[in-house]
Amino acid sequence: MDKEELAPHVEEVARVLGEKADKEAIEKEMETYLTLYRVSLETAKRSIVKNFGGDPNALQKGTRKTVETLTGTEQSVDLMVKVLTVNPKSIEVGGASKNIVYGLLGDETGTVPYTVWETDRVQLKEGSTVLIRNAYTKEYNGSPQLNLGNRATVEVTEESLTVVGAPTNSVGSREAKISELGEGMNYVIVSGKVVSLEEKEITASGEKKNILTGVLTDDTGSVEFTVWGQTKLNKDDEVRIIGAYVKSWRGMPKLNLGDRAEVQVLDKGSLGDLTLTKVQTLEEIERAGGAMDTLVRGTLVDVREGSGLIMRCPDCRRVLQKSTCRVHGKVKGVDDLRIKAILDDGTSSLNVIFAKELTEQMIGVTMDEAIKLTTEERNPDLIKEMAEEKLFARSIEVRGMVRSDDYGPMMIAKDVHFVEQDVREEGAKLLTELEGFN
Ligand SMILES: [Zn+2]
Incomplete structure (x- = not known):
């Protein structure tokens, strides 16, 4: 020094x-x-x-924190963490090459990527538990990163730590299905097909930069991704992404490929059939907080207020109360049809919204017929009552997008079908098989 x-x-x-x-x-x-x-x-x-x-x-001491509470703005922070991965790397600094070490640290609250800038001063050993003092953090693509600079000290301790979100294989990442992606996951490995891809120009820290965004799909769902680094991808590529991290927006996980992410292009067809077939439990949905495209199955246990024929504002599409829009005042409304229902699968429940086409399909009445019936019967709640009668306690399989807000997760359905028929068929099939044994 x-x-x-x-x-x-x-x-x-x-x-x-x-x-x-x-x-x-x-x-x-x-x-x-x-x-x-x-x-x-x-x-x-x-x-x-x-x-x-x-x-x-x-003497000035850093504040002791847990990984979860790091904000990316700490100037001096102390952490008790387990060293999960240690990767040496040579980088160019001002034309000269410099050795650094990067990897992943974790404690009971989560994991955080780190960089050691003074490798002759600080050595970390994989698997050891250490007390790091006077490190600092910076935000990188929306996530905190821990830096061990020339003030940082490291003491090896005998304490044992159970790390949350620790990688399970030696590469330092863990393999995840798209449906398993959740807020704050670091260094994940995920495989899927690039089903859409788009180049976007953004302004970051006053500089214009081109990034790639798209959608990655596997047999459990789809996720939006953003490539912040130099990685090249092509539409329809089947890829294995190593070292990505997840940030959620309104509960919906988004995959981020930073500078350290690596992409392996796989042979076409190696991921097999990517049709969405895996049914998620509602508990899994709740835990993830959201999903871009997911499949769930359950029983409709309630048709909620606001279902049936509704009037919307022609300007902003908000639902009208007594011909009045919250923003545009009294307006001539536009008819619409929807069902707001609660689905339950025994593990949890979920609010689901079915727009016009799916509502028509489920209750077997078109919107024009619904308007006609409502007028004839002089009963504004007629369609909601019909929906209750037709749908209550029915088992359905529904595909859609899930987002979270203050009221919890909510699904916007894209596709739905009743599953009783399947159950009956399965029952009949089972019975035939059993009879075959007799
Ligand atoms: Zn309006």
């Missing part, structure tokens, strides 16, 4: 000691401790303060 790097630490010790010692003496002591005694910077500082009769506890 050279004089320039030591300067802020000398300053700090001098601040604590006040009149007790001058900077020159402190600097000399510091060099002795670091080069002769080879102690850590933190120990050196504490010892020097003590030697000159000062209070070592007056």
